[in-house]
Amino acid sequence: MPKGIFDTAPVIAEMGIDIIVIGAGLSGLASALALCKAGHNVTIIDKRDVSQPWKGAGGCRIPPNLVKIIRRWGLGEEFAKKALPLESLHMLRFETGEFLGQHEWAEEMLREAEGDYELIEYQDLWNIFYKGAQDYGATFMMNTTVTSVDPHALEVTLADGRILAADLFIGADGPQGLTRKLLSDDIEQTPSDGCVMYEAMIPADRVRDVPELKSLGLGQKDINKIMLFLGEGLCMHLFPVSGRDAFAMQLCVGPDMIPAGEPEGSWGDAPSVRIADKLPKNVEPRIKKLAEYAEPAVRVRSENTRLSTWVHSTQRLIVIGDAAHPFPPGAQQGSALAVEDAAVLGKLFTYLKVDDQIGNFLWAVQELRQDRCEKCLQEEYDLYVFLTLRQGEMQEVRDAEMRLKHESGRTDLRQGEDVAAKQWEELRTVYAYDCEDEADNWWIEWGLLRERARERNEFYNTTPIRQPVIQQSVRSV
Template identity: 35%
Template sequence: MAETGGDFLMMHHGDIVDILYKLATSAGATIDYHTEVTSIQQGSDEIPNPSVTLANGDVLTADMLVGADGYQSIVREVVLEDEDMVKPGGLTLYTGVVDAEEMLKDPELRPYALSDEWAIWMGSHRSLCGHPVRAKKEYFFHVYSWFNKDGQDQEGEESWEDLIPTEKLNIEGHGPQVQRLIKLSPNVIRTRFMTRPGGIDDWVDATGRIVLLGDAAHPSFPGGSHPAAMAIEDAVVLGSLFSHLRTLDQIGSFTSAYQELRQRRCELVKLADIANAQMVAMPDGPQADARDEDMRRRKDEWDEGTLKAQFEEIAEIFLYDAGDAAEEWWVNWGRFSEVAREQPHNIVNFSNFATVTISED
């Protein structure tokens, strides 16, 4: 990781939200919680500004609308101009948080509560990964359950709001150590992995003024290593591009560039997350045995070829700078835009430029 110039940070999602909140408000953003958006109106040729209607009847109009409202995005339906078609992806994820003090009482769980590593327990059609958060005061875990005992998809919804008592989980197939860890969390959040066979081809609406970001644009693999990072990278690219905005007519080219720069990377990272999750949950058999043997060999025999392959695998994901990608596009393409050079009469007054961002609440 050090060779990539970065670090692998393991954080509680709530802590990331707190950091982003402080950054946004310090930059002048106004954030309204518990404010439901009931409908979205696209702009027109005459009045390009999009608007949203709130549950209390208020209407907010802006120069640009960003839909960062997660898996079940209402903004996505406006952008796609069609119903969001999904089907089960074969996985249900259970997420829990444990008081580290409770783990310290268990001699076998204690080392994990004190570790700086991301631990993985592998099983047949199931796995668990976990790591300390909040200065090792808590321990966060994901339980990956690919199929039930009949080989069918597990239950659940594509959301992070399905809270269920841990006692309702069937954890008999897990080892005793894992069972004790799971039971330390009184409740877990159940999330179902859904796929979109047709994909999401458009992240920007026909007017160029409504754009999707994060899970609204590219629904992530729940329990993956990188969903939060992908959303933040989206924001960095979008922000970097719009730092060059001089005229309102550039908005369309910037939002198109945003999708062009981000879509392929998000697809590759999601595929890597899925492959890793499947690899540690292989059914018992020759493939799982070969995986275990390969892991032992890599641990004991790190030759130059193995190191090179490992670095290339890591570098493809981690050796990436979202800001650099956006600036490279600007230097090579954006600054030569005919709109930017030929229409100075539409120069933006940023004190009046308004953006509405819809997010999950």
């Protein structure tokens, strides 16, 4: 076990299996780390060259439920070097720059959630999980394309003709990936058409001394805050990353504001868009000025589609993260729930004793995760609707309630009975969730019952148990 990765010695499964993870994004890396921790042999395959930085990856808002896992897994020290603790959320009108109010996270809520709210560049977050997976023994096959997955034969075929075999396949290759397509018959289209986000980075030295931008508080000694601009049919987040040496700019456009013929786009695409070209005519002057200094942006388009099942009928393939439940781009819970999926997967597979348990554990992951992910997904879309209200009665009520709270000196939007308070109270329950506790509870309530039933069966009693495998390997066919 690598020194310093985990605070306590991990529980190792009695039976170690060979696992192939397809996709080296955040969910893939977290899965590899958690499953290696559980004593399994994990190989990650990705077509990307990891020696090169992610293209247009931008910034991440990391909620307490993810920070909690990062620290629990022993990655907190490296995370603290790169992340900025969020101190406040400022809300302004997109068209005028009017200050509507601010929100500060109550200390008791963060204590309950066992984490803080942090800001980090995606590349830095990815590097932390990559290093953790490496240190724990995962094998990486990069610059390698998987052309087919056959869960029946327990094989994957690579572009160069090689065929690899494993006991289990984890699909972590995103919403357009190969593994999600294996379950495509079970995709459900919801009424919402999704949204488009344009994300760009702004080097701080370009904007720090611009007179028109001084009032935004972009200096090195200013507080770490998210500036959330609320507009008609769109919204924008602006927040610092990389020790305040850069700012992430995320412009999210709702379905009725997407220009006709707008191309598709996904994470990993080369930045190809100027945010300044995507701004409406009626825009706050400081936003326009910021956009002029921004680097080229990546375009990410999402469709609100959902899988009925995450588990293949063979019970040897499961999809997780964006391959299972694509979140709108820039959603605060997108990365968090992807890592939660991995954490539950790793926790359950610490209890693996016999091959027959694999399918039960995969269905348990879906049982534990699907409702939460769909609920959070709906809340994210509801939040986007709330932030991008068109001019009218609902928008006027929302803004008036924010102004009233600000004028009365209230900085906790959970207070009160208005719409904003209800939105933030829902987030509180999301932050306090502990996915690994849920997995342990499932094992105690259901897994042990099945295990005892298995032990009473003479067939299983005579089935040899494989010893833990220390050296990772992928079998070549």
